Amino acid sequence: MLLRLERIIDTTVDKIGNFNAIIMIALMLNVCYDVIMRYFFHNSKIAFQELEWHLFSFVILIGIAYTLKEDAHVRVDVLFEHFKPKTKAVINIIGSILFIIPFSLLIIYGGYLYAYEAYSISEISQDPGGLSHRWIVKSLIATSFVLLIFATVGFIIRNINVFLNIEQPTEHHADDNIL
Numbered sequence: 796m797l798l799r800l801e802r803i804i805d806t807t808v809d810k811i812g813n814f815n816a817i818i819m820i821a822l823m824l825n826v827c828y829d830v831i832m833r834y835f836f837h838n839s840k841i842a843f844q845e846l847e848w849h850l851f852s853f854v855i856l857i858g859i860a861y862t863l864k865e866d867a868h869v870r871v872d873v874l875f876e877h878f879k880p881k882t883k884a885v886i887n888i889i890g891s892i893l894f895i896i897p898f899s900l901l902i903i904y905g906g907y908l909y910a911y912e913a914y915s916i917s918e919i920s921q922d923p924g925g926l927s928h929r930w931i932v933k934s935l936i937a938t939s940f941v942l943l944i945f946a947t948v949g950f951i952i953r954n955i956n957v958f959l960n961i962e963q964p965t966e967h968h969a970d971d972n973i974l
Contacts, residue, residue: 797952798961804949805864811942812861815854822850841924849932856939860946863895866965880964884954891954895947899940906936 825846833839862868875883912918914930956962 797956801949801952801956801962804945804952808860808864808942808946808949811857812864815857815861818850818857819854822847822854825850841920841922842926845920845922845926849926852932852935856935857942859939860942863943863946863950866950881958883964884958887954888951888958891947891951896944899944899947902940903937903944906933906938906940910934910937 825843829839829843829847832843875886878886910930910933913933917927918929919925919927920929953962957964
């Protein structure tokens with residue numbers, strides 16, 4: 796049952812990661828369009844510049860959950876890399892419960908208040924020609940940490956499965972993440 800639940804969570808987070816890749820393409824196209832318009836036609840729109848940081852925020856914030864699922868987050872492996880898989884699993888479980896989940900809950904609460912305030916005052920860009928509905932990008936903060944908690948549940952289950960020898964640990968090497 797744990798293995799099935801882990802697969803469901805991982806599949807969902809993979810779909811979120813794939814959607815995030817599409818947003819990354821939209822970000823690149825937006826930046827290219829803005830650069831071409833600015834430097835070749837001397838016609839740049841503030842809305843496109845703001846859309847760049849909105850899309851960039853989306854890619855970074857929503858990508859947090861996928862990064863955890865892929866076990867590609869930043870970690871100091873000086874001691875951790877020498878531990879046995881069961882010890883690593885216990886450390887991951889305890890770290891997730893003690894650090895990721897409480898920190899995420901705190902950010903969700905603060906992010907919700909931040910987005911709600913922007914929504915309640917109908918916050919818009921201060922620049923003429925900028926984007927309206929600033930609450931949308933601000934709501935990404937809370938949303939991304941809800942997704943992180945979801946991915947953390949899958950991460951905890953994966954580590955429980957490793958601890959119980961239901962699943963083999965996945966080994967990640969530093970060279971795996973080099974383009």
